Amino acid sequence: MSEVAVETAAPATSGPRWLLRALLTRVDLKTRLSLFIGLLLGVVLLLAVYAVLGNSKRAVQGEIDAVMRLATNLLDDQAIPAEATDQNLLPVLLSVFDHTRHLCVERGPADAAPNPRGCPAAIDDSVPDWFIAQVTTAPRELRIALPAQGGERRPVIVRSDPADEILEAWNEARPLLLLIVAIGFLTNAIVVFSVWRALKPIDLIRDALSGIGRGELHPGLPKATTPELKTIIDGVVELGLNLEQARSDNQRLLRHSLEVQERERRAIARELHDEIGQSLAAMDAEAALLHQKVGSAIPELSVRTQGIRAGIATLYDGLHLLLARLRPAGLDEFGLGPTLESLVADWSGRCPQIRFEVRIEIERIAGESLVQVYLYRIAQEALINATRHARARRISVMLCEDVNRAVHLRISDDGCGLPAALRFNDAAEARRRAKPDGERIGLGLLGMIERAETLGASLAIDSLPGEGTTISLRLPQQDEA
Incomplete structure (x- = not known):
């Protein structure tokens, strides 16, 4: 039995369509709509310009066709009487052609009176080359034999001369082209401004959603x-x-x-x-x-x-x-300050290789007793981490109040520091990092975060590899229990 190989086409990861899709995914809605509207107006603008140029070309073509038909009819051999074949009527007629718009006469080199303006005449310099290229038609000419002395006939060419008509067409088309361009740009500007203004709330909504993700639940x-x-x-x-x-x-x-x-x-x-x-x-x-x-x-x-x-x-x-x-012994009786001093003294006795520094400016924290317990637990966990994992030589503990009677608790060390995944500025950021992906926050830090959230305090960890770690907590003023 023969085997039939079925080949599945892999999705294209390169090419114009993929590149266009990748670019569009990076462009916001306002820019995308503005580009689309600008492109659409550009197409309309080009169509309008094309229509104006077409009308100009048809006008030039019509004038040239009309004057060449007139010249053909006048120079038709059957229309000219026999007695006009002398040197009188036909030269006069050609002289008239020399002074007729859109016509010129090219005589032989023996002619004593060549055409002074050239045949055909040069187009005025004010007309741009692109317009000339768009409206110029194929040259038209009539060849006749002018009687000369001695019974000879010399050739004379009557050519179409569109220079005046092209200049006239340009003078008529230029205001229309300028008006079309002005209307196009003005319309595009108005539409783009309207789109950006109408969609501006989307940026504010996006910022509000980002704020909600950071924990700001009442964004503007x-x-x-x-x-x-x-x-x-x-x-x-x-x-x-x-x-x-x-x-x-x-x-x-x-x-x-x-x-x-x-x-x-x-x-x-x-x-x-x-x-x-x-x-x-x-x-x-x-x-x-x-x-x-x-x-x-x-x-x-x-x-x-x-x-x-x-x-x-x-x-x-x-x-x-x-x-x-x-x-913690003595926390209810003596308050948080003396209990922290006792805790640091206990760790100092167990870790003589570490120099401990204590700065306690308050004894008891206002509010319910659990406030002191939670702050004590945070300081206790911070000291455990510093003594067991930081390889620190100096640890400092500070407990004080600011002018707003907010409590500040700070534990810092000069140890090895923490990785970037374990540094945060607020509890919401820490909780986002406590997810299974990446480097997880340990139970000790998670317990500190939970207690800080329960107190309504702000907790931050500032650390650099090799430069130590600082754990800072700020507890707003508490009501008296």
């Missing part, structure tokens, strides 16, 4: 000038309202989730402190009592009881660190 929108634009503008407004409602619902759910998380952390911290902490304390007391009673009698048992107590102390230190992560 133009007034609707047509029913179609009114539908689009109403849709954009409704989209902004729906996104605002969705953002509000999301923030409310996020706030509730974080509140539940903090309550769970507090409950777990309380259980760990009450249950495990007390159990470790009881185990340590039993080991101490056992060592006191039998340790001196049995040296091996004394060593083991000391090891048990050391293990219990290690577990207790780990429990203390875990409790500090779950619920």
Whole structure:
């Protein structure tokens, strides 16, 4: 059985059509409509010019045909009487032709009175060459034999001379051509201006949609000038309202989730402190009592009881660190400022190779207690990232207020910096980058973003490779709790 090869034509990726399609995709609607209207008006303009030139050519042709028919009729051998073949009537007639428009007589070299203006005459210099080329017709001529002395006859040529008619046609066509060009350009300018003005709201709508993508849910929108634009503008407004409602619902759910998380952390911290902490304390007391009673009698048992107590102390230190992560001690009693100082002091003890700098200008943040908890969590996560991943030698923590009583929290280091995918100026930009494509934002940074959004604060990360990282948070003035 023979096989039949079926070849599928691949879509063309080059050629005039592909190039035209690629260019059109880069041209906006206003420019595309303006080009189309300009091209259409250009075609109409060319047709009008062609019509004027055609009329001029027909006028020149008609005049030349008429005068040549007249000359032919006058010089017809049958129309001239026999007695006119002498040297009287025919030379007079040719002399008349010399002074007739659109005709000229070319005599032989023996003629004593050649035509002074040339045959045919030169066309006036004011007439452009392109017009002459368009309206000039094929030359016409009549050849006759003029009687001469001695019974000889010498040839004489009567030629068509369109110079005057071409000049007249140009003087008549020039105002029309200028008027056509002026009307064409004026019409094109008016139409293009009208198109650009009518479609200008589309640019504002596009900017509004871009603003919505950046989180500006109430962008300035133009007034609707047509029913179609009114539908689009109403849709954009409704989209902004729906996104605002969705953002509000999301923030409310996020706030509730974080509140539940903090309550769970507090409950777990309380259980760990009450249950495990007390159990470790009881185990340590039993080991101490056992060592006191039998340790001196049995040296091996004394060593083991000391090891048990050391293990219990290690577990207790780990429990203390875990409790500090779950619920910062002293935050409700002393406020955010002293608690941050305690946090930095704790990290300084664990990381002696890093120099920590602290600048705390406020102790307690106005508002509900969760505000302080969220700010503490953001600073805590920033310090964890700086000490574990940045390879920093210096870390600074600043907490202060500006003249508008807005709270500023800044944690900076001189470490290796972050890649460009993890730098952002606002939470909306950070959320766009937290998508599966590309380099994802980690859970730590995502938690910082969520807490900043819940507080209504602005969070930004400024970093350059090899030049460190700065995490800045600005919290507007809070009402007193």
